[in-house]
Amino acid sequence: MYKLDQTPLLFESSRPGRATAILPAADVPDRPLDDVIPRAHRAADSPALPELSELDVVRHYTNLSALNMAIDANFYPLGSCTMKYNPKRNERLAGLPGLGAQHPYQDDDTLQGLLAILYELQDDLAEIAGLHAVSLQPAAGAQGELTALLVAAAYFRDRGEKRTQVLVPDSSHGTNPASAHLAGFEAVTINSNGCGIVDLADFRAKLSDRTAVFMITNPNTVGLFDPQIGEISRLLHDCGAQLYLDGANMNAILGIVRPGDMGVDLMHYNPHKTFSGPHGGGGPGAGPIAVRDHLAPYLPAPLVGRHPDGTYFLDHDRPKTIGRVRAFFGNTGVLFRAYCYIRSQGPEGLKRVAQHAVLNANYLLTLIKDVYPVPFGTRCMHEFVASARTLAKDRGIRAMDIGKRLIDFNFHAPTVYFPLIVPEALMIEPTETESRETLDAFARALRQISTEDPEFLHNAPHTTPVSRLDEVKAAKTPVLKWQPE
Ligand SMILES: Cc1ncc(COP(=O)(O)O)c(C=O)c1O
Structure with a gap:
């Protein structure tokens, strides 16, 4: 080796x-x-x-x-930060010269094919969301969150309403409170109840006429669909606030539930988790947002519009827009991949994606839950969070040891220590494309690891060119440049 x-x-x-x-x-x-x-x-x-x-x-x-772990070579069960297999045809189509070799400063009439795709993608994303208008500009999920909150802020400003708070569940992705803060709101945490979903009593207690938006992730980061969503939407709207969906987990509900039907007013998509897009690591990704009609005037400009004669144009004439959040039309390369994915799956295919994602996660959960208890829920949506708490308490085997040892079995580690509401969390998302044999092999590896010598596990991985690294030192005193001795 x-x-x-x-x-x-x-x-x-x-x-x-x-x-x-x-x-x-x-x-x-x-x-x-x-x-x-x-x-x-x-x-x-x-x-x-x-x-x-x-x-x-x-x-x-x-x-x-060849030393890298990669989705093309290894099972990659990262919960929340999903690495799902992206079909190669989408790479090829997005790279066609008619798309990849265009310049954003060309006149609209020389970009008709490209604009047609973006227009249809706006439409498709609006239809999947059950909402009315879409901006493709944001360059990542987190930027989509920020953009949507700026849209909501502009809406309330226009109505002369002073609302200063955004409510965020404690299980939410860290980007949610960060976006609320960046958009000028105070982020107020809503506790989860004993079942891992929103604590309705805490939500009621913190909801007030200062509430602008409630940001919910549904299904949430412990992989549970919150069935209280109808009640949450009613309470929120009675109070004049807006319901935001962190749509990062749309992979679980595509073609089955439309966020608009749940009462959602605005949401973002994570194309890297749901459609075929590379994950940007801060960019270049995409985080399109969809909104209900009353919020559409505030979307970033330009949107892609269509004239009555069927030609496409960049619609800059939007007097209430919050302005641009990204140069040109957004990250078109990523957006084309999402378009290819949606169009090649079709409505039935997208629904099957969600069904298989949920089936695979439940199959895996069932194979390991006697060894790695799953504190919230007996069933899950597209992902679940198991806990190594008992192993840690009884045998000193921590979630980090398990993640590192999995590398010896040629598996990437699941997400560990997130969400914070589960001790020694192992957040597992197999995605829809993995075979039963892969899931069986992964479960066997997890079960074997739970029986291994803790000392041996503390030093894992053992088959890689470098073994356990001092991650704190690597983060705090990185050596990024080769120096001759
Ligand atoms: C639930 C959730 N919300 C928001 C985000 C942020 O998305 P991005 O990494 O594209 O900024 C993620 C990341 O994957 C996520 O899992």
Whole structure:
């Protein structure tokens, strides 16, 4: 196996005169370097670049790339931060020159095909949401949250209402309270009840005429659908506030429930979790938002519009817009992939995606829950949160040890220690594309790990080029640059 610690760096393998290309002799006269670039503009020493053959370089990087865990090579059951398999056809279609090689400053009439796709995507996302208007601009789920809250703030400002608070469940993704704060609201935490869903009494107690928005994630981050959503929507609307859906978990309900029918006024999508989009890691991703008609005037401009003659245009004439949140039309490359995914699945296919995602998660839950208890719910939606609390208490085996040891079985770790309401959390989301054999193998690995020697687990993984890393040190004193000794 390729051993990282025994493999020299490119700099260390360098041999003077070894080259990747043999260039023809110059057919112009030599000139002293000082005549070309004056000394004052040059560093004292030329950079000591490594000198290697092409094959040395190819092998070096090919071997390094094989050290990565990747969805194309490994099962990747990350709850919440879902890594689902994205069909390759969507990559190919999104890269077609008619899409990938356009320039955003071209005139609208030379971009008709591209605008038609974005227009249809706006429509499709509105239909899936059961809402009325969509902005494709936000570049990530978190930016979608922020944009939607700015839209809600503009709506209340327009009505002369001073509402200062956004209510956020304690199980929510950390981006929810952060977005509320960034949008100028005070984030007020709503507790979960003993079943892992919104504590309605706490919600009632904190709801007031200062409430602007309640941000709910449904299904939530412990993988439960909150059946109180109708009651929550009624109470909230009676109070004049707006219901926001963090739509990151739409993979569980696609084509089965429309957020608009649950009373949702505004929401964001996470295309990387639901449709075929790469996860941006802060960008470039996409986080389109959908809103009910009374909020549509405030959406970021431009939207893509269609003239009565069927041609498409960028609609800048939106006097109440909150303005732009992203350059041009958003991250079109990611949006095209979402469009290809939606159109290639069709309505029935999208519904099957959700059904299989939920089936796979429940199958896995059933295989492991006697060893890794699931504190909330006996069934789940697309993901579930198991707990290693008993193993930690009885045998000193922590969620982190389990995650690290799974790497030895060629599985990526689940999300650990989130959400915070479950001690020693292992948040598992298998997604819809995994086979029964993969799920069985993963469950077998988890069960075996629970019986292993705790000392052995504390040092896992054992089969990787580097074993357990000091993650705190890596975060606090990272060494990001090679220095010659
Ligand atoms: C529930 C939930 N909300 C919000 C987000 C934020 O989305 P993004 O990472 O695209 O900013 C995520 C991330 O995947 C999420 O799982």
